[in-house]
Amino acid sequence: MTCTIPRRSETRSGTAYVAEGTGEPLVLIHGVGLRLEAWAAQIEALAATHRVIALDMPGHGGSAPLDADARLPDFVAWLERTFDDLRLERANLAGHSMGALITGGMAATHPGRLDRVALLCGVHRRTPEAAAAVQARAATLRDGERDSSGPLSRWFGNAASPARTLVRDWLESVDPDGYATAYTAFATGDATYADAWPAIAQPALFLTGALDGNSTPEMARTMAAAALRGTAVVIEGHGHMVPMTAPDAVNAALRAWLAGEARPQ
Template sequence: MMLFTAERTPSGTSYLATGQGQPVVLIHGVGLNKEMWGGQIVGLASHYRVIAYDMLGHGASPRPEPDTGLLGYAEQLRELLDHLQLPQACIIGFSMGGLVARAFALRYPQRLQALVVLNSVFNRNPEQSAGVIERTRQVAQYGPNANAEAALSRWFSREYQAANPAQIAALRQTLASNDPQGYLTTYELFATQDMYLADELGSIRAPTLIATGELDPGSTPQMARELAARIPGAQVAVLAEQRHMMPVESPRLVNQVLLDFLQRLQTSQHPTQGIVA
């Protein structure tokens, strides 16, 4: 059994680390916490030093000030790397974590060994933007549990929900127990920053993989392809029949995509652009 304990940085960021080798940092999505990465920690830790942490306003980390922007979340990641004395790392961000990873890549390119963006958003169309803005309004009025049921239905296949009721109930509880202000601050960024510094994405030079699920309704294959087109040499992986929470629902499949990408970095620092799956 893999054993590790959660620790804290001087500023209060809660994180866990296990394994040895090149560092890989995992950033969860809005409303979740570092525990979502259990399948990836198990799958990657025999090859890499894996670090997962709680974003501001989530889990056991401090909540952000109401006016905190994406740069504040990138600064949290920078402080974590400094605390661990890591000059560089591969950054893997899921959903909202993908926005944080993008912001970090643009603010601290010298700290980025490689970039992976999973099931994240880019260039929402008017209908998609209206939907997420409405969900933000509901969160502001009713709190973190405002749209939990709809979120779980988007995130997981019906078959997975039916086969794993205890895990779905635990996730429902995680969403409901979020700090209201921290959750709202983060959700507002998730809802509005899909085009954050989009015109600067061409400056990213680290090897990059953009991946999502074929059936992810909020982080669509089209978004993944459009985002990858902005980043020189970025690869795209669209995982067949997968929905938003594919790291949780299909960890072996996601781990194989991650390991294929990470292991190719050892032989090539400039992967060619293309479709991986």
């Protein structure tokens, strides 16, 4: 979180991004309500060996929004356009939370454009109770209500920290319509590509925090077991914002994933 994020560039279709380093491309997609700075520790560490391209999700940071009725496949289509705009024939792809759902969708629908995939704090087939709760929160956002205390409590508990302060500021400044659109896609997308993993040949990392009650360790292990080349990593003592709260452990897992053999040619 301490590295300096360079000024954003923008693709022809309106995606804001930063690119650091050289080498194999690694594309990073953040979660709902956040912005590409959530990957600061990963950008700093991994740009030493890779061309790291961190994106602002539609309607977040500096990126243009999607239509209000957009769902997860529309966010996947946005990512494909962004690959085209950046002239990425293929890349490594990692996403956190909603970014993980987009990553899984890209792997399911455009596998030839990916060498490796990593889902950090990804959801997979929520229980009916969890689905009802997240869809109720999405409806509240669409009605114009926004309260950062709920996600902060779920993601960080009650302890104060610099990461919590940053995330609070992002949640309170994000475009409300872009936030509501992305959150609705997040709330309704956990089963959209859930059955695709047995056909995905890329090395697939599924990482989450042991204390994450929404993107649970059980979900990570289930996806890893279903994938052809899946690996589950659970970071003890951390929750949903593990890329920010445990950057050393997350970066070590990402380095190991990036060092492994890529998808079959």
